[in-house]
Amino acid sequence: MEKKATREAYGKALVDIGKNELVVALDADLSGSTKSADFKKVYPNRFFNMGIAESNMVDVAAGMALSGLKPYASSFAVFVTGRAFEPIRQSICYPNLHVVLCGSHSGISVGEDGGSHQAIVDISLMRSLPNMKVIVPADYKETYAAVKASLDMEGPVYIRTSRAKSPVFTNSDNFELGKAQILKEGQDATIIACGMMSYLALEAAELLKKDNINLEVINSASVKPLDEDTVYNSAKKTGRVFTVEEHSIIDGLGSAVCEFLSEHHPVFVHKIGMEDVFGESGTKDDLFCKFGFTKEAVAQRIKDKLNG
Amino acid sequence: MDDFKNLEEISKKIRRNILIMLNKSGSGHSGGSLSIVDILVSLYFGGIMNYNAKNPNWEDRDRLVLSKGHACPALYATLAEAGYFDKELLWTLRKLGSPLQGHPDSKKLPGIEASTGSLGNGIAQAVGIALAAKVLKKKYKVFCIVGDGEMQEGLVYEALMAAGHYKLSNLIIIVDNNGLQIDGQVSDVMNVYPLKEKFEAFNFRVHEISGHVYNNIIDTLTTAKRNVISPTAVIARTVKGMGVSFMANRVEYHGVAPTDEELKKALEELK
Ligand SMILES: Cc1ncc(C[n+]2csc(CCOP(=O)(O)OP(=O)(O)O)c2C)c(N)n1
Ligand SMILES: [Mg+2]
Helix, strand or coil: CCEEEHHHHHHHHHHHHCCCCCEEEEECCCHHHHCCHHHHHHCHHHEEECCCCHHHHHHHHHHHHHCCCEEEEEEEHHHHHHHCHHHHHHHHHCCCCCCEEEEECECHHHCCCCCCCCECCHHHHHHCCCCCEEECCCCHHHHHHHHHHHCCCCCCEEEECCCCEEECCCCCCCCCCCCCEEEECCCCEEEEECCCHHHHHHHHHHHHHHHCCCEEEEECCEEECCCHHHHHHHHHHHCEEEEEEEEECCCCHHHHHHHHHHHHCCCEEEEEEECCCCCCCCCHHHHHHHCCCCHHHHHHHHHHHHHC | CCCCHHHHHHHHHHHHHHHHHHHHHCCCCCHHHHCCHHHHHHHHHCCCCCCCCCCCCCCCCCEEEECCHHHHHHHHHHHHHHCCCCHHHHHHCCCCCCCCCCCCCCCCCCCCCCCCCCCCHHHHHHHHHHHHHHHHCCCCCEEEEEECCHHHCHHHHHHHHHHHHCCCCCEEEEEEECCECCCCEHHHHCCCCCCHHHHHHCCCEEEEEECCCHHHHHHHHHHHHHCCCCCEEEEEECCCCCCCCCCCCCHHHCCCCCCHHHHHHHHHHCC
């Protein structure tokens, strides 16, 4: 299967929506990594490198949105959501401005740069802000569609991309906010995932077939708003839910699912993610092994919980 | 005139170790590590810093905060040379379980005074460490190395303001002024110059020197240590990738490790 990094799709889509002359892109000295440099090549006059100054970049983007432009601001996910959190809260979310933020290098698949650079609470930070929409696309194709669709969304949007290459497996030509996709139907339990964990969830489900466990697998790239209907129907059908995300189990996709289900259809939910610990240096594969993000580890956890 | 031959030998060894570490790890920051080697060698081997490698938490030691944390291979190689830990550890850089993380982790390695990596935070932590010396009536000095690109972070200026306000004469900030960041030249990406006047505006004593000439570095830092009235800034003109001809002043070598072939060539130059 073809593998591509989701950040590549950000660059490509940005160039395509750049046909709209109101689109501007901002970056903070990481344009080659986030791929906003692709936009710079084609539209140098509408690209603004703001230097290593993420807080200012986000407030400047807000000012541009106030003036009718459509700003796309990117950096590593840790810095754009963490360093610039206050500008995002005050200047973008509070006035509900249409600014699209892209955080690349999310999760522990960043690898060797280590824990200081691995965003594992960015979904949490962005999800907690009123008006903010949070999109964690599963692959290159879905990222491309989401970035294109973001041009016509309203208010603030956070799109989370990854450094590492991952399988391109969705057929998402159009992205719809608040819509999840059922990747595989099943009746024994549901796995809800986002980002590159959606493919991993499919693989884990495949493994569990051998144990006569038939899982339903849902890709929920739209973490906020959550596709409540799809989550509700699946939980009702299977009665047991697992979530998988390359993020802390505190306040990420799993928590969004729990918040919804606890009120509307209380069932067993088990969250798989970073268990309130920071990441560290290592190759992506070593880290995925250590922190339990392999198809075998996920399958085993699910099996243990279902049998236990 | 002192003889700095010994320091030059040490710096060559450290440069070689940096390149070997990076090559073995397959990733990491070559350019910005090589540009601070002579500054680190002056601090640790030129009689500037008081430290005891066998007692890294000695409370009266001078502190070094590497605010441009991505250049940690240079610091790791220097600390190993100074005897803080076994040199064999160097070859574990960035590997799973290594105390030599991709960015400095003060929990994991002796000699690392502050966890850095997110630019701008180290310099502000250095202000805290310097302020703590005043509270605790300690005589230690705090050295902090910042990048010129890093000087774009607004947080840096909040730190400078506090340092000037509290007259932190025990704080010595060294700017690794190599003129480059990731996306290009500092003056093209987001001009931060002039730097001297910025520091002066925050009531710093400022020295402009070459960051690769030992007597220059050591004399200046010695003077800075004697300053009892204000914080000091040393703006050190450096070459990113210093010591390796094909890396020198090349922005492409910011965040990549040398290949096997490049390593061979580089080690040849650093004999
Ligand atoms: C807050 C923050 N934003 C972005 C980065 C990513 N980054 C790492 S190094 C670097 C460039 C640093 O340039 P400079 O300070 O001049 O360092 P040097 O040239 O010495 O490598 C950037 C943008 C970071 N580490 N921290
Ligand atoms: Mg620089």
